[in-house]
Structure formats: structure tokens, C-alpha cells
Amino acid sequence: MARVKRLPVDPIAEARRQWLAHGWADAAPGMTLVTSIMRAQQLLLARVEATLKPFKLTFARYELLTLLRFTHEGRMPMTSASARLQVHPTSVTNTVDRLEASGHVHREPHPDDGRATLIVLTDSGRELSERATDALNAEVFEQPGLDRGDTEALVGLIARMRRAAGDFDDPRPVAEPL
Structure with missing residues (x-):
């Protein structure tokens, strides 16, 4: 990436x-x-895009593949993906279209809801997500440009801003195991 x-x-x-x-x-x-x-x-974003370019992925496609990889069965309803990624359903549809065309996901009818569609991660999508994650971890996430303390402080400040904007609720306290 050329420096300005x-x-x-x-x-x-x-x-x-x-x-x-x-x-x-x-x-x-x-x-x-x-x-x-x-x-x-x-x-x-410039660093992320440069890292994902060799994988022929945008960040939106990477996020969806990785979200699916983190599920128990590698599948989820399109509406759930839209909510978790905090994007409009049309954006998820477009992302799924691209990933489906490249063989990294496919669609299935929801077994319990005839109106819903599941996005299903393929083996090639799982492998691509794993390789892209390794690259992002090494090239961006492990060294984001701030030291760990500043990174954690900034994440906390931005989380407060997001919470105040209604982005999420604080999780309910979880009981400690006995």
C-alpha cells in the first residue's frame, strides 16, 4: 500500500x-x-482491504463468512445475519449473492419457517474465512496502531457511544458457576 x-x-x-x-x-x-x-x-479500512484483497474478499463478505463460521452448524437465517452484522437485509442479500456465486455459501429453505432462508457456509467458505482471519490477525488486528491499553480504552469509549445511541443493551449479569 502506497503511503501518502x-x-x-x-x-x-x-x-x-x-x-x-x-x-x-x-x-x-x-x-x-x-x-x-x-x-x-x-x-x-485501507489496511483491512489491502489484507483481504489477495483473498478476493470485501470486509462485508469476510464478516458474513466468519459470522457463519462462529455458529454451531455453519448456518443461520438471513434475517439473523442482517441483525448481527447491523446492516440492511438488502446488503446481506447482495453479500450472499456474491459469496454464493463463488461457492462459499449456499441458501437453503428454513426447516421450520417457510418464509425464511438459511445461509449455509460451505467447506470452501470455512477455509477461506480461516485463512483470511489468520492474515487479518497478523497484519491488522494484532497491531491496530495503538498499544493495548489505548486500544482497550478507545474500544470502551466507543462502546459507551454506541450504547447511548441504542446500538445494544448491556448484557444481563451471568451467575458465577458454583
């Missing part, structure tokens, strides 16, 4: 300076947060 030339000044810090200079002090921290997160997402 370093800028002599942080453009987000400069934008913050401009926000303050224009009298938008109340909005400056939020603007800085939003643009910082969006830029970090671009940087991480």
Missing part, C-alpha cells in the same frame, strides 16, 4: 482551530471527534 506524503500540519487540528476562530467553540470538540473517527476508519 505526510502533511506538515494535522488538518483536523487546523479545522478545530478554524472552528474556534469562527466562534463555534461549542461544536469544535464534536467536529474534531467526528472527523477524527472518520479518518481513523479510513486508515483501518
